[in-house]
Amino acid sequence: xxxxxxxxxxxxxxxxxxxxxxxxxxxxxxxxxxxxxxxxxxxxxxxxxxxxxxxxxxxxxxxxxxxxxxxxxxxxxxxxxxxxxxxxxxxxxxxxxxxxxxxxxxxxxxxxxxxxxxxxxxxxxxxxxxxxxxxxxxxxxxxxxx
Numbered sequence: 001x002x003x004x005x006x007x008x009x010x011x012x013x014x015x016x017x018x019x020x021x022x023x024x025x026x027x028x029x030x031x032x033x034x035x036x037x038x039x040x041x042x043x044x045x046x047x048x049x050x051x052x053x054x055x056x057x058x059x060x061x062x063x064x065x066x067x068x069x070x071x072x073x074x075x076x077x078x079x080x081x082x083x084x085x086x087x088x089x090x091x092x093x094x095x096x097x098x099x100x101x102x103x104x105x106x107x108x109x110x111x112x113x114x115x116x117x118x119x120x121x122x123x124x125x126x127x128x129x130x131x132x133x134x135x136x137x138x139x140x141x142x143x144x145x146x
Contacts, residue, residue, distance in 0.1 A: 045144070061138060062077035100129050103129070
């Protein structure tokens, strides 16, 4: 569904703009073999990262109610978290890897969602998914523990 949302946004662009975004987006892709240095962020630091970089689309609580969340079809983490806690059981490793990969690579060459792979290691992105996003609750701000 997220891919369909991205393609719908791309379909609204004039062809020249879409091709320009593709060209610009490819400049942000990391070179082969390049990986960010592992920083080993803690959960509170990852919550800070979320507040600094993700709330515009995903909202303060992860419910996609940020200024650009509804317009761009941001993923509602509170819904995903609720489903993983009650309806479908815990998120599978495959789902966690997929979310982590999306965080690091972005969506549609950074047009719909920027890639954070230069700022987050694979381990940090996975920890962000497991310990922050999949524990999000509607109406509860994701903020670092004091």
